[in-house]
Amino acid sequence: MKRMSKRIFxxxxxxxxxxAGAVPDALAQTSxxxxxxxxxxxxxxxxxxxxxxxxxxxxxxxxxxxxxAVRFHFENELKSGAVAWRVINVEEPGNEHFxxxxxxxxxHLIVSEIKDGKEARWKDLKDIWTKVRDxxxxxxxxxxxxxxxxxx
Amino acid sequence: MEFxxxxxxxxxxxxxxxSISPCPxxxxxxxxxxxxxxxNSPLATxxxxxxxxxxxxxxxxxxxxxxxxxxxxxxxxxLFLQAHINKLLGPVLFITGVFILDLIRLRLPSMNLxxxxxxxxxxxxMPGAVALGFLFALAxxxxxxxxxxxxxxxxxxxxxxxxxxxxxxGVGTAAPVIGFAVVIAYSARIAxxxxxxxxxxxxxFRRLTGAVFVVTGxxxxxxxxFRVINF
Numbered sequence: 102m103k104r105m106s107k108r109i110f111x112x113x114x115x116x117x118x119x120x121a122g123a124v125p126d127a128l129a130q131t132s133x134x135x136x137x138x139x140x141x142x143x144x145x146x147x148x149x150x151x152x153x154x155x156x157x158x159x160x161x162x163x164x165x166x167x168x169x170a171v172r173f174h175f176e177n178e179l180k181s182g183a184v185a186w187r188v189i190n191v192e193e194p195g196n197e198h199f200x201x202x203x204x205x206x207x208x209h210l211i212v213s214e215i216k217d218g219k220e221a222r223w224k225d226l227k228d229i230w231t232k233v234r235d236x237x238x239x240x241x242x243x244x245x246x247x248x249x250x251x252x253x
Numbered sequence: 254m255e256f257x258x259x260x261x262x263x264x265x266x267x268x269x270x271x272s273i274s275p276c277p278x279x280x281x282x283x284x285x286x287x288x289x290x291x292x293n294s295p296l297a298t299x300x301x302x303x304x305x306x307x308x309x310x311x312x313x314x315x316x317x318x319x320x321x322x323x324x325x326x327x328x329x330x331x332l333f334l335q336a337h338i339n340k341l342l343g344p345v346l347f348i349t350g351v352f353i354l355d356l357i358r359l360r361l362p363s364m365n366l367x368x369x370x371x372x373x374x375x376x377x378x379m380p381g382a383v384a385l386g387f388l389f390a391l392a393x394x395x396x397x398x399x400x401x402x403x404x405x406x407x408x409x410x411x412x413x414x415x416x417x418x419x420x421x422x423g424v425g426t427a428a429p430v431i432g433f434a435v436v437i438a439y440s441a442r443i444a445x446x447x448x449x450x451x452x453x454x455x456x457x458f459r460r461l462t463g464a465v466f467v468v469t470g471x472x473x474x475x476x477x478x479f480r481v482i483n484f
Contacts, residue, residue, distance in 0.1 A: 154480075157395050160395050
């Protein structure tokens, strides 16, 4: 009986362990598999964090701060689809063209304006690298840029 | 070629910012011990620092010149260097560390040219420091790539400065490392003289340098070749 309960415990633990690993993978694949999915409204601002498989601590901070800034300041716009947040690994199959499209040479935060499903213009927020040491300044920078693009 | 104080201050600051970022920390620690290891000769430390800076600036000037001349594209060179030089760096640092530690004393007849070069890199002297500076500068990580290709290159293009602005950026990237190396070397020298054990201190500092190179080499191998760590 004891052996049986040990086996059950082992199976449950293994299932949880595998699920814990699989869930983030599934989320990552979702974001990578549909990189060019057009947002629903006729005009929207898409904020994309482009990265490679190998990432440094600063690169993780940039993603974290940018995601937080977009989520915090544009909560309603995210719900309505006026603003969208994406994370794309340019080393995954099908995403390589982004390197040429946006002239990527490191990790980048790109803001794009999508009109009727087509990209009208885009901007590389280059100052993320000099502001990443100051989270408040970084947050403010992303907020100001995205807000300006929404207004235009 | 038109640039003023603002551009000069900007590129030096970008260099310092690159150097104090966590991403090139491993190579900076290796460079610090390498420059400061000859504690019995303050002049040797200064020359090693100058040579290391020279190596770094040479790498940046070469890349900037090639980009401004239109020979290479920014994404192409940046992603290539980030992907490949870091892979090369692991074995180079590991083998150099082995030579610094004197773990291989015999000069084997089968020793090829590249191994001989690494042995020379492990030996003291200016050529080794120049080579190390050049190699470390080429080993771009995301932070250095972003600040160099996104900050220094646009400024250099704007003012058509193939030489001075990239050179000053190189000086900026080397400055904190040199500062630490000189302070550590002089402190160790003073301590060695105080305890009348300068030779012993120097031997231990050399061992520390070798150990740092071996560990850093292993770190780069695990991270960039085997991809088993991601920090």
